[in-house]
Amino acid sequence: MLQRFAASVWKGRWAYFFIAPAMIPFAIFTVYPLAQGLLLSFYKAGVNRDKWTYIGIKNYTNLLTRDPVFPTAIKNTFLFVLGVVPAAMVICLFVAVLIYPLSQRKQTFFRAAFYMPVVSAGVVLAMVWVYIYSQEYGLLNYLFESLGLLDLLNDGEKIGWLAQTNTALLSLAIVVLSWSLGQPLILFLAGLGAIPEPLYDAAKIDGANSWQSFWKITLPLLRPTMLFVLVVLTIAVFQVFVVVQLMTLGGPANATQTIVYRIWVTGIVGSKFGYGSAMAVVLLSIVSVVAIVQFKLLDRQLT
Amino acid sequence: MKRLQLLLALMAMLVVLLAPAQAQEPVTITYWTDPALAQPISLPQFTELAAFENWQAEQFMAMHPHVTVEVRGLDWPDLATVVPTALAAGEPPDILKDYLGRTSGYGVEGVTVDLFSLVSQEEIDDLLPGLVELYTIDGALHAMPTYFWNHAMIVNKALFDQAGLGDMVPVDDRAWSMDEFYQAATAIKAAGIGVDFPYTLQVASEQGDYDFHAFIWGAGGEIWNADCTTGFDNPKTLAGLEFVNQLYQEGLINSDATTAAYADQVNNLFTGKSAIMGGGMGVLNNRIGNGMRDGEVTVDMDPVVVTYPHGEGEAPGLGVGPTGFAVFDKGRSAYEMEWIAEFLLFLNSTEAQITYTQNNSQFPARASAGVPLADDANYALTLSLIQERGTENLGLACPGFYEVRISQPPHWQAMFLGQETPQQALEALNAEAEFILDM
Numbered sequence: 001m002l003q004r005f006a007a008s009v010w011k012g013r014w015a016y017f018f019i020a021p022a023m024i025p026f027a028i029f030t031v032y033p034l035a036q037g038l039l040l041s042f043y044k045a046g047v048n049r050d051k052w053t054y055i056g057i058k059n060y061t062n063l064l065t066r067d068p069v070f071p072t073a074i075k076n077t078f079l080f081v082l083g084v085v086p087a088a089m090v091i092c093l094f095v096a097v098l099i100y101p102l103s104q105r106k107q108t109f110f111r112a113a114f115y116m117p118v119v120s121a122g123v124v125l126a127m128v129w130v131y132i133y134s135q136e137y138g139l140l141n142y143l144f145e146s147l148g149l150l151d152l153l154n155d156g157e158k159i160g161w162l163a164q165t166n167t168a169l170l171s172l173a174i175v176v177l178s179w180s181l182g183q184p185l186i187l188f189l190a191g192l193g194a195i196p197e198p199l200y201d202a203a204k205i206d207g208a209n210s211w212q213s214f215w216k217i218t219l220p221l222l223r224p225t226m227l228f229v230l231v232v233l234t235i236a237v238f239q240v241f242v243v244v245q246l247m248t249l250g251g252p253a254n255a256t257q258t259i260v261y262r263i264w265v266t267g268i269v270g271s272k273f274g275y276g277s278a279m280a281v282v283l284l285s286i287v288s289v290v291a292i293v294q295f296k297l298l299d300r301q302l303t
Numbered sequence: 304m305k306r307l308q309l310l311l312a313l314m315a316m317l318v319v320l321l322a323p324a325q326a327q328e329p330v331t332i333t334y335w336t337d338p339a340l341a342q343p344i345s346l347p348q349f350t351e352l353a354a355f356e357n358w359q360a361e362q363f364m365a366m367h368p369h370v371t372v373e374v375r376g377l378d379w380p381d382l383a384t385v386v387p388t389a390l391a392a393g394e395p396p397d398i399l400k401d402y403l404g405r406t407s408g409y410g411v412e413g414v415t416v417d418l419f420s421l422v423s424q425e426e427i428d429d430l431l432p433g434l435v436e437l438y439t440i441d442g443a444l445h446a447m448p449t450y451f452w453n454h455a456m457i458v459n460k461a462l463f464d465q466a467g468l469g470d471m472v473p474v475d476d477r478a479w480s481m482d483e484f485y486q487a488a489t490a491i492k493a494a495g496i497g498v499d500f501p502y503t504l505q506v507a508s509e510q511g512d513y514d515f516h517a518f519i520w521g522a523g524g525e526i527w528n529a530d531c532t533t534g535f536d537n538p539k540t541l542a543g544l545e546f547v548n549q550l551y552q553e554g555l556i557n558s559d560a561t562t563a564a565y566a567d568q569v570n571n572l573f574t575g576k577s578a579i580m581g582g583g584m585g586v587l588n589n590r591i592g593n594g595m596r597d598g599e600v601t602v603d604m605d606p607v608v609v610t611y612p613h614g615e616g617e618a619p620g621l622g623v624g625p626t627g628f629a630v631f632d633k634g635r636s637a638y639e640m641e642w643i644a645e646f647l648l649f650l651n652s653t654e655a656q657i658t659y660t661q662n663n664s665q666f667p668a669r670a671s672a673g674v675p676l677a678d679d680a681n682y683a684l685t686l687s688l689i690q691e692r693g694t695e696n697l698g699l700a701c702p703g704f705y706e707v708r709i710s711q712p713p714h715w716q717a718m719f720l721g722q723e724t725p726q727q728a729l730e731a732l733n734a735e736a737e738f739i740l741d742m
Contacts, residue, residue: 046412047387047390047391047408047412047414048390048412048413048414049391049393051412062742066738067738068731068734068735068738069710069713069735135558135559135562136559160558160559160561160562162562163558163559163561163562163720164720165717165720165722248507248562249508249712250713251507251561251562251713251716252561252713252716252717252720253713253714253716253717253723254713254717257713265709266706268384268387268388269383269384269705269709270706270709271387271390271391271408272706272742273391275742
């Protein structure tokens with residue numbers, strides 16, 4: 001058995017040699033911390049390593065049955081994902097289809113414009129949005145006031161976009177959405193470029209209009225790209241943190257608590273490393289299940 | 304014989320040469336500091352984080368050339384994250400200067416050195432006894448207190464005078480009842496001089512909690528009991544909370560308190576939108592003083608220190624919060640610990656404490672430091688108020704202090720937004736605190 005294994009390794013030695021530069025850092029910086037995190041989630045672990053105690057699944061039972069904030073964080077995170085991911089997919093697809101026929105120069109302008117938030121510092125963007133949403137001096141309230149919308153929506157009173165529980169999560173979701181568009185757009189444009197032009201020509205000859213071409217050619221052939229974008233975006237939005245940390249600190253009244261923010265507050269700021277690791281493992285499990293479901297569903301349609 | 308004499312002479316020379324060399328074995332000490340002295344008032348040459356502390360370290364190194372001190376300055380948010388992570392990684396500093404609310408957690412976890420065994424009794428005896436008691440956890444002095452801030456109310460009396468309401472500010476005894484405070488706040492708001500929210504507050508983060516807790520203490524309630532259980536089930540805590548909620552619901556507190564930051568509070572005071580703010584000598588001298596000097600204050604300003612409003616028959620004390628030096632247990636040799644202790648005492652000497660407190664308007668922990676800002680009327684007044692009325696229990700040395708602290712703002716926010724009644728907020732907090740303290 002061992003000999004056969006050794007022989008197979010020896011046979012593929014060059015392959016192992018060439019993937020080693022990628023796999024060794026991956027093992028050290030990803031697999032090892034992941035395993036450590038998993039192990040830590042079964043410990044009561046604070047700042048004193050000598051006092052770390054194995055407590056079995058107590059962190060998990062506390063998390064799922066006693067923690068008063070974690071269920072809210074899970075709910076809010078799902079709301080983020082359900083709001084941001086479909087919206088980003090639809091907007092990006094729409095914009096990509098719209099700008100794809102344009103000249104290369106115009107396309108480049110739109111690519112750059114949409115990609116700008118991706119390469120900008122999250123802190124700076126968050127600060128800009130804080131000013132946009134400011135109740136007293138914010139641009140959004142100014143705009144709403146100018147258009148007479150404040151009278152319609154809030155009896156003429158300025159709206160505390162980040163101060164009210166019914167608007168805070170939506171306000172943050174819009175911020176996350178604004179900087180989630182760049183990458184999907186580039187990918188959709190690349191996907192559109194890979195669709196053979198003769199297919200559209202043939203459809204045109206057969207009398208198909210633009211709408212029919214989109215549904216029957218563009219959309220089916222973009223499915224692999226859509227699957228990739230969907231999975232990557234879902235994983236990214238599940239990890240929403242910066243906007244919460246910089247704009248609301250999880251408030252008001254826990255309305256914007258998310259799982260990663262709870263991990264930060266409990267695991268790092270509160271120095272409960274074991275408990276924080278249990279939260280991280282729960283997040284990993286949720287993201288894995290969602291990604292697998294997405295793969296299964298869309299993969300089935302691909303084949 | 305001559306050979307023997309020569310040999311003995313050589314050996315004696317070697318002993319003479321080597322003895323000091325052994326005593327001068329190099330030592331490296333790591334010292335991490337909070338940003339409390341990032342911009343000392345009387346030392347304007349130091350404008351950056353840890354510049355002052357680096358200068359101190361250079362002085363110490365000049366006196367002891369074999370010692371190398373590596374200084375690192377940490378911002379307030381970093382203190383809560385970098386230090387615990389470094390501890391878990393086994394790489395803490397030798398000495399840390401930080402607030403008791405955080406160092407106590409390290410003391411409870413048993414990662415600090417017991418300073419009773421490192422510092423002489425003479426040095427301990429010079430520290431204020433109340434502080435020594437506060438810093439003693441399980442019989443060990445987990446850190447050495449250096450100075451403490453106070454918390455009271457700062458009233459811009461100029462605005463009350465402008466509205467013809469100057470008599471409503473209790474400048475005689477510096478104390479007002481809840482009813483007197485309410486009447487004054489209502490009157491200044493109605494006076495039509497631009498005071499939209501008489502009292503400015505923030506409950507977006509735990510950083511504003513003393514501005515909030517002081518109302519609870521005023522009503523005779525508690526956040527922490529003396530035995531380190533929480534006081535959320537105390538009826539007087541509820542009374543205090545109902546009073547704050549009433550102030551907010553009646554527009555006497557800024558409507559954006561649920562998201563406001565400290566800078567917004569200061570801005571409200573500086574622009575006259577508010578006339579009252581919580582704070583101590585640091586806010587009074589450093590923030591307001593600098594604001595007036597730099598032209599940030601756009602209204603007449605006559606800041607007056609008063610205590611928070613009190614309920615019928617209640618005599619609340621003032622909130623005070625000490626900072627100290629903790630030494631982490633890194634398994635250093637006795638020789639290295641000797642030099643760490645030497646540097647600790649250098650950092651916390653009487654002279655150093657005077658310099659600190661002169662520059663951040665706090666109060667020294669050493670009796671020998673006296674009253675460094677005795678010429679400052681408000682400083683002397685505040686000190687007398689602390690002596691007369693005592694201090695409130697902030698629970699700083701209680702296990703779970705910080706987590707209970709950060710669990711509170713969401714419930715204060717929910718109460719202000721009408722999603723929880725004061726009673727419900729306290730019930731929820733009680734359950735959360737039980738969970739936190741039980742973990």
